[in-house]
Amino acid sequence: MARTDNKQAGKKPVAAPQDIAAQLDLKPGQSIELLKALHILTREGKLNQDSRRKLKQVYHLYQFIEPLLTELSKDEHAVTLADHGAGKSYLGFILYDLHFKAQGRGRIYGIETRAPLVEASQKLATELGFERMEFLNMSVAESTHVDFMPEQFDVVTALHACDTATDDAIAFGLEKKAKAMVLVPCCQAEVAACLRQTKAMSLSRTPLAELWRHPIHTREMGSQITNVLRCLYLEACGYQVTVTELVGWEHSMKNELIVARYTGQKKRSAAQRLRQLLTEFGLDDLAAVRYPHLPAPSVQAEASEA
Numbered sequence: 545m546a547r548t549d550n551k552q553a554g555k556k557p558v559a560a561p562q563d564i565a566a567q568l569d570l571k572p573g574q575s576i577e578l579l580k581a582l583h584i585l586t587r588e589g590k591l592n593q594d595s596r597r598k599l600k601q602v603y604h605l606y607q608f609i610e611p612l613l614t615e616l617s618k619d620e621h622a623v624t625l626a627d628h629g630a631g632k633s634y635l636g637f638i639l640y641d642l643h644f645k646a647q648g649r650g651r652i653y654g655i656e657t658r659a660p661l662v663e664a665s666q667k668l669a670t671e672l673g674f675e676r677m678e679f680l681n682m683s684v685a686e687s688t689h690v691d692f693m694p695e696q697f698d699v700v701t702a703l704h705a706c707d708t709a710t711d712d713a714i715a716f717g718l719e720k721k722a723k724a725m726v727l728v729p730c731c732q733a734e735v736a737a738c739l740r741q742t743k744a745m746s747l748s749r750t751p752l753a754e755l756w757r758h759p760i761h762t763r764e765m766g767s768q769i770t771n772v773l774r775c776l777y778l779e780a781c782g783y784q785v786t787v788t789e790l791v792g793w794e795h796s797m798k799n800e801l802i803v804a805r806y807t808g809q810k811k812r813s814a815a816q817r818l819r820q821l822l823t824e825f826g827l828d829d830l831a832a833v834r835y836p837h838l839p840a841p842s843v844q845a846e847a848s849e850a
Contacts, residue, residue, distance in 0.1 A: 612724045616698045623650040623698045628684045628713040629705030630654035633665040654679040655687045684712035698723050704730040727802040736766025742826040778804045779814035
């Protein structure tokens with residue numbers, strides 16, 4: 545008997561779900577079992593520092609997305625959401641758990657290029673009974689053109705979609721007439737590569753090129769320009785854009801959050817400034833590739849001014 549008691553004494557105590565929720569400041573109704581399945585929590589309900597940062601990011605992003613979902617869910621509308629570059633689908637699962645599950649309608653599509661992550665996410669959704677979650681093994685660009693996807697999506701999200709995947713998510717949102725896009729860009733390299741190619745010419749032409757003469761500044765400047773162009777493009781296409789921090793810089797260096805809501809008011813000034821910036825930085829070749837919906841200069845005068 546004493547030996548059995550010692551074994552029992554050696555076991556790690558497992559906290560009750562309500563105690564775990566209180567200690568970790570979880571959202572009301574948050575599934576403890578989901579967080580364990582996602583390996584955010586250990587079996588004993590503990591949260592390591594890395595998982596704490598991930599959960600903080602996802603929760604903070606949820607605070608921006610949830611009001612959009614609530615607004616779009618009015619009149620019994622079944623919201624469709626595309627989560628691009630889904631990875632392990634932390635965001636998609638938590639959105640479903642905290643919003644879609646209680647609504648009893650709506651669907652989330654997780655789009656990811658890594659097949660093992662897609663298979664694991666689909667398996668977990670089945671185990672949890674999250675019937676209105678679907679995971680697709682394809683790129684963001686490919687998902688725009690497949691015929692089995694809905695013709696229209698309400699919300700498009702992209703959390704740390706690397707390099708041009710964020711641009712592909714914007715293209716998807718425009719193609720699918722998304723009412724809202726929530727984007728956290730990551731590792732933008734395309735514009736920086738263009739700046740490197742034209743650096744010598746730019747240095748001889750303008751003193752502003754000193755802003756990206758050193759390699760580390762080229763990378764940072766490329767990232768900054770990329771996001772500015774994305775915001776102008778969204779405004780030119782009829783979206784109201786807000787740019788803010790996702791979380792504190794101590795949690796993530798990839799910290800810029802772009803929230804775009806469709807109003808239908810296409811800004812002529814945004815289209816003009818976008819084109820001017822492309823010319824100023826020697827990026828005109830990107831216009832047709834990244835900004836195909838940008839009005840041609842000859843018709844900008846007919847566009848509505850917000």
